[in-house]
Amino acid sequence: MSNAFDFPGGIHPPERKQRSNQAALINAPLPGRVTLPLQQHSGQPATPCVAPGDTVKVGSVIAKREGMISSNLHASISGTVSEINATQIIIDSDGQDEWLRLPSLDWQRVEPNALLERLNESGIVGLGGAGFPTHIKARVVEQHDIHTLLINAAECEPYITADDITLRHYANDVLEGAQISAKLCGAQHIVIGIEDNKPEAIEALRQAIQNSHPITVELKVISTRYPSGGEHQLIKKLLDLTVPSGGLPADVGVLCHNPGTLLAILHAVRDGQPLVSRVVTLTGEAISQPGNRWVRLGTSVKALLEQAGLNQPMLNQVIQGGPMMGAPLLTLDTPVTKLTNCLIAATIVELPPAPEESPCIRCGECESVCPVSLLPQQLHWYARANDDAKMAHYHLFDCIECGACSYVCPSHIPLVDDYREAKSRIRLQRIETVKAEHAKHRFEFRQARLAREEAEKQARKEARKSQQRQTPTSAAASSEKVDLRGLRIAHAAAKASVKKAEKTLARVAQEDPKQPLDDLEMQLATAQENLRATEVQLTQAREQQPSKESP
Amino acid sequence: MSMMHAAQVTSANATIVPPTAHLMRWVIVATLPGIATMSYFFGLGVLSNVMLAAAFGLGLEAAILRLRNRPVQVTLNDSSALLTGVLLGVSLPPASPWWLIGVGMIAAIIVAKQLYGGLGHNPFNPAMVGYALLLVSFPTYMTLWPPPQELLPESLWAQITGTLPAGQLDGLSGATPLDAFKHKGEAVLASEFWATHPLPEDTLSAWRWVALAWLAGGVLLLAKRIISWHIPAAMLGSLVVLATLFYLSDPSHFASPLFHLLTGATLFGAFFIATDPVSAATSRRGKLLYGAGIGALIIIIRTFGGYPDAVAFAVLLMNLCVPLLDLYSVPRPTGQPKSSRGEQP
Secondary structure, eight states, X not given: OXXXXXXXXXXXXXXXXXXXXXXXXXXXXXXXXXXXXXXXXXXXXXXXXXXXXXXXXXXXXXXXXXXXXXXXXXXSSSEEEEEEOSSEEEEEEOSOOOBOOOOOOOTTTSOHHHHHHHHHHHTOBOTTTTOOBHHHHHGGGGTSOOOEEEEEEOOOSSSOOXXXXXXXXXXXXXXXXXXXXXXXXXXXXXXXXXXXXXXXXXXXXXXXXXXXXXXXXXXXXEOOOBTTTSHXXXXXXXXXXXXXXXXXXXXXXXXXEXXXXXXXXXXXXXXXXXXXXXXXXXXXXXXXXXXXXXXXXXXXXXXXXXXXXXXXXXXXXXXXXXXXXXXXXXXXXXXXXXXXXEEEEEETTTSOOOOOOOOOOOOOHHHHHOTTOOOHHHHHHHHHTTOHHHHHHTTGGGOOOOOHHHHHOTTOOOHHHHHHHHHHHHHHHHHHHHHHHHHHHHHHHHHHHHHHHHHHXXXXXXXXXXXXXXXXXXXXXXXXXXXXXXXXXXXXXXXXXXXXXXXXXXXXXXXXXXXXXXXXXXXXXHHHHHHHHHHXXXXXXXXXXXXXXXX | OTHHHHHHHHTTOTTSOOOHHHHHXXXXXXXXXXXXXXXXXXXXXXXXXXXXXXXXHHHHHHHHHHHTTOOHHHHHTTOHHHHHHHHHHHHSOTTOOHHHHHHHHIIIIIIIIGGGTSTTOOSSOHHHHHHHHXXXXXXXXXXXXXXXXXXXXTTXXXXXXXXXXXXXXXXXXXXXXXXXXXXXXXXXXXXXXXHTOOSXXXXXXXXXXXXXXXXXXXXXXXXXXXSOSHHHHHHHHXXXXXXXXXXXXXXTTSOOHHHHHHSTTHHHIIIIITTOTTTSOOSHHHHHHHHHHHHHHHHHHHHHSXXXXXXXXXXXXXXXXXHHHHHHXXXXXXXXXXXXXXXXO
């Protein structure tokens, strides 16, 4: 047991894992048709690269990654593309299950770049829930030194047993996947964190770590407490490192992977098999054959649950993900995606609707269970008052939305819903502010350009005039004298602002090369326009008053 | 949306925090030893206070909820008005007249609680607002503590109905130990004062038994995790420390810490009044400061102020400080740099 370093708070909800961790892992029947959404990962949706009527094999690329953070998508059954629309691709099966595999790679020999490319091609994303493209995550070494690869097998949410079952069946393979990932990120340590409620998986891992090499793997069993599987919480608990607010585990030299992802990495590298299926926990009182299945991506949730013995009259709702952080499905006509780790077909008895909420009495239970040491009761108060500044003061954006506060609230207040709403509202406002700033800068640029053109035109006109005229009038001369001083000041100021804009641009570009710089470039251009306008005005004024201008 | 499920899992697990109404009811249950002990020593007037105040509480809450167009039944079920009634009832001198209780409950339920928006929105402890109002408005009635007496005093009914002639009232009352000690006079040393047997027989021990009964109720609340230890511990801690300092500086004029702990409303206040979560500071650090402030104010007011007991004023004064305490006691979330502590919005 390794509980020396602990995160604050936490709760012990009923686990309800027995229902799905008794049966062996089996393959779900091949679906006759799959629906593959173009966005099954964080970042940009993929772009289709097949047309309706094309025949595909299992593993054919059907949509390519688009932009920096995105992921490829592959056919999960062999057959014919029947429909493509803006959000998804539908494939009808030919019943053959023919595969298209990439050549096998010997990960210990090949270059890291070849491995990265393989992960990119294979459409691997984090299977723990967030779906961050794995090849992008592996490239974190470009900015950070990684010392430890952490395998997050805590699986602290009730009901879910996908990682547990994966580890029982594929402990060796998961560790090999970890070795590949460690090679990519240059980690010198591999640590597995697992809760003590999975004795069989722990035993399997104990056996497997003995022949895992080249890096020795350390197994750390922790006591069961939600949300120990939160990335930051697990890092704190196992390594006693604190990920800074708003930061990533990489900021403290750690990379986290879920066992399912590591298995997918191995399959992609060793077997040349892209991500076309995943382990899904089917559970809940409304199905008669709960357990874990290998499911092809795009399989309909409804079909899957029916095959598991869905009792439709008993069913109240289906929740995708765990009961703490998951979301209820609005319709069962929805496909399994790379992010579907668990489907709970719940009866009304096991997950009854929440009781009517009553006023907060500030009892502070929520505060004592918050794993991030926030004050949920204060956040609640200000969230309801739409007081964004106060919420920032109470660190709203450090909330990991684990739901421990909602769980213990004696007034049944859906606290996390409030926080999510407030967060998205504030995010939208920030985007709007940036947009407005941008528009303002565009306008300023246009004004500056027009002013410069006008000044140039004026200068040409004056030049022509002064050629015709012999001497300027004395009245004009005196007014020009006042202007000259003002113009010199304006010119100097314009010069300074160009320099400032150049500096800012250079600094930002250096600090974060990936950030879009067009807004800063526009500001620089505006400053340059202003400078040219004042230059023109100044030269013109000087020409008219050569005698008054001292060198 | 999804968090509703989290709340739903709750109902399957008995170890989890019970709903708000259960919390309130447990506090009421925990007052029973104190009420029983008080009734035993000071007569059934204690019980009549509690019942009258509780009835006023429910009635007034129902009336004002109707005026405010709020659901009456649901809100009454949370038992918070009942609790306010019980707490004010035990604070008043036994067998207080009905109208006194009524005025106190109007101040508590209507002014202090509902006019601020109802449960969860009141900045001040409702029962203590009622008590403080009565104390400054009707000092004669509020200082009429009878000496320990039989369970059913003869004039009980007349007292409650307010029909007892004023002349007889004085005959019924005695001083509380705090009151007596406060008015012993500068020239009298503490040892001389006690040597004169200033209180009717058994008064001191009666107050001690009552205090211990409140302590028992408080321990029950702590054991059931209805209240956290922070406020009572900080309040009693600062009270004892300050009282000890005074006592050691001049034992002949200042009361001993034990006297401060076991007489008056100290233990009752520590477990039942100061712990009202709505009007208390909210973070753990804030609660410690809040409790410590109450303890210190009690000693200061008892020693230098015009009132023999001070729990109500101490609590109300610290209620005033809660927004400030809340602002400066925000804990540092995991991952935040150390410097952001207490940062300004």
